[in-house]
Amino acid sequence: MRLSFPVLLVTLAFCCYEVNAEVCPSVLVTLRSFTLGTIPELKSILEKxxxxxxxxxxxxxxxxxxxxxxxxxxxxILHILMRVTSTCAS
Structure with missing residues (x-):
């Protein structure tokens, strides 16, 4: 579970850089692919x-x-990341 902490920090950096920030949908798709998807799926998302x-x-x-x-x-981990991103959007 050591890896979950850096992922959480990256999510916070992307999502909560200002108050009431709205999370970009592509960030959510990337997070989902990063945690649950396959390597080729993540690669195709990042290559965009x-x-x-x-x-x-x-x-x-x-x-x-x-x-x-x-x-x-x-x-x-994804559930926690989604909670963090929803907190950033409120």
Whole structure:
């Protein structure tokens, strides 16, 4: 569960940079894919932003680690991330 803390911090950085920030739907799709999706699915989402190779390979390496977490725990992590993003939007 050590990985969930950095993911939570990244979510907070994207979502709560200002008061009453509204979360971009593409961030939610990326979070869902990052926690529950497949590596090819995440790669196709990230490639839409035309990132440099290093910026694309780093999250895919982290995704390999996330895939080692049980599906039950990944659902729990996603639930927490969705609660954080909904808190940021209110």
């Amino acid at each position: 932003y035309n990132p440099p190779e290093a910026a694309l390979s780093a999250p895919l390496e982290v995704k390999e680690c996330i895939n080692e977490i049980s599906m039950k725990d990944r659902h729990y």
